[in-house]
Amino acid sequence: MSPTITINDLIQTRLAEIAEDAWRDYRVMPVKGGDGRVLQLGTGAVWEQWYCQAEHDGYGPCNEPLLTHEQASTLLGMHNDDQPIPTPQIPPVEIELLDPSRGCFMPDALYHWSDVVREYRKAK
Template sequence: MSSPTLTLNDLIATKLQEIADDAWWDHRILRAQDGNGRVLQLGTAAVREAWYCLADHGHGLCNEPLLTHRQASTLLGMYADDEPIPAPQIKPVEIELLDPAVGAFVPDALYHFSDVVAEFQKAQG
């Protein structure tokens, strides 16, 4: 009798689903399905939405796109490891994400798009 084969892709997919389930349970954020994410443009840069917020911050459901540290840095024109949003209005969501550059799951933060836009406008003067 042969036992089922578990592949690395299966393990990664399972971990990604666990992270998505925990993010919904703990923070009320959802992962945008492939192809369904909005294109977020700021200045001359654009990124695709990967997560969005369905929490109630006091004014009803948020429904705002959430950006990873790397995405926020890209939109703000920062390529260093500095914190892209030093004082966000809405607390960033701490989450573990798959980083293809590192090839592992690493801690990250998801920032609300409005905080990224506010930081961009502040930098523009």
């Protein structure tokens, strides 16, 4: 009898691979369960899903929360496909994420919280 692999097993495996690649290539880690923070700008709030452990300036790990393209757009009041942060000071992290609305993995970008806040203040 051959072992059975479910779609959930495949998704979990792919999510683990993406997390490993993000750590290896960008020093970015997924937030584990209740370790996340609620990030709020104005009246919008999102739940942190990733954080950065890279050293951008030689002063130790960054530790900033990272937001997806959709999260950043929501906080900045941009409910469309435009780039939410046209000129980020810290380069966005290119990553593949599970898109529940489409039922597949899609390319996405993770933005540093400081860049989202900077763009918000610029628009105010």
